[in-house]
Amino acid sequence: xxxxxxxxxxxxxxxxxxxxxxxxxxxxxxxxxxxxxxxxxxxxxxxxxxxxxxxxxxxxxxxxxxxxxxxxxxxxxxxxxxxxxxxxxxxxxxxxxxxxxxxxxxxxxxxxxxxxxxxxxxxxxxxxxxxxxxxxxxxxxxxxxxxxxxxxxxxxxxxxxxxxxxxxxxxxxxxxxxxxxxxxxxxxxxxxxxxxxxxxxxxxxxxxxxxxxxxxxxxxxxx
Numbered sequence: 001x002x003x004x005x006x007x008x009x010x011x012x013x014x015x016x017x018x019x020x021x022x023x024x025x026x027x028x029x030x031x032x033x034x035x036x037x038x039x040x041x042x043x044x045x046x047x048x049x050x051x052x053x054x055x056x057x058x059x060x061x062x063x064x065x066x067x068x069x070x071x072x073x074x075x076x077x078x079x080x081x082x083x084x085x086x087x088x089x090x091x092x093x094x095x096x097x098x099x100x101x102x103x104x105x106x107x108x109x110x111x112x113x114x115x116x117x118x119x120x121x122x123x124x125x126x127x128x129x130x131x132x133x134x135x136x137x138x139x140x141x142x143x144x145x146x147x148x149x150x151x152x153x154x155x156x157x158x159x160x161x162x163x164x165x166x167x168x169x170x171x172x173x174x175x176x177x178x179x180x181x182x183x184x185x186x187x188x189x190x191x192x193x194x195x196x197x198x199x200x201x202x203x204x205x206x207x208x209x210x211x212x213x214x215x216x217x218x219x220x221x222x223x
Contacts (some may be wrong), residue, residue, distance in 0.1 A: 023051070042056055042057070068124070068131065071112070071118075079145070081105050086146075096211075099210040116174050143167065150162035180205055
């Protein structure tokens with residue numbers, strides 16, 4: 001009975017810790033949805049989570065470590081949806097069909113897209129090497145998993161090219177987001193009529209880039 005009670009207590013402690021970790025991440029993400037990364041402070045996260053600042057640091061030693069965990073969960077969530085679409089669809093698969101899946105699953109995920117642009121220069125800079133290695137290994141597994149599905153759906157993709165395609169998609173998303181999401185001052189400047197051609201729409205430009213990318217890969221395979 002004593003051993004059983006100890007096991008239950010440990011399990012409950014693990015559940016409590018996971019629940020608190022989840023609360024911190026949800027509070028941080030909610031703040032990030034309202035402001036830019038630099039404006040999110042750990043003290044604000046603690047207040048939003050109804051926790052002491054020191055408690056937050058027990059779970060996440062730095063703000064970058066916290067948001068790297070958030071990004072990893074958002075990445076898993078996105079790729080899970082892509083996988084479900086690739087697994088459930090019937091009929092003929094074309095690059096246009098895959099392009100539509102990619103665009104429709106990415107466009108609503110604004111916070112995820114914004115965090116993607118912070119991976120290399122921000123989120124991986126103030127965490128230890130062990131955590132970055134773990135993230136990269138998880139990323140590789142995820143890329144190979146979804147990449148394999150893409151290769152089965154698009155016959156012009158060879159072995160390993162599906163995972164590489166997702167990396168190219170990542171680069172495209174980050175670049176297009178930066179191009180179409182200027183800061184407040186630049187946004188005001190782009191309201192001038194003579195600068196209208198520089199005021200671009202994220203979804204439109206992303207669709208166009210995916211069209212060029214996938215059609216290019218298909219033409220290359222036909223040579």
